[in-house]
Amino acid sequence: MNEDIKIMMEIYDTYQYDWLGDEFNSPSELTRHHIIKREDGGENGISNYALLTHSSHQFIHYLEENLHHKIILLEGI
Numbered sequence: 001m002n003e004d005i006k007i008m009m010e011i012y013d014t015y016q017y018d019w020l021g022d023e024f025n026s027p028s029e030l031t032r033h034h035i036i037k038r039e040d041g042g043e044n045g046i047s048n049y050a051l052l053t054h055s056s057h058q059f060i061h062y063l064e065e066n067l068h069h070k071i072i073l074l075e076g077i
Helices: 003-012 054-075
Strands: 030-034 049-053
Touching: 003 030, 003 049, 030 054, 049 054
Parallel strands: none
Antiparallel strands: 030 049
16 A cells, blocks of 8 residues: 555545545555646645545546536637
């Protein structure tokens, strides 16, 4: 298990649900997601990570990709 994940689990006292409420059985199911993307100046560090299961992580990336394009289209109206 990644040391950052272990530390974050202790800090946030989360041992059953990720940040989207998805249940997990083992810390090995968790990933780190950058809250502020690296290309947007986000840092690699605990203060910029969200703990997510693999399925939640994929879902967040799906939303970021799809909502981002729709927001850009709406701004042009």
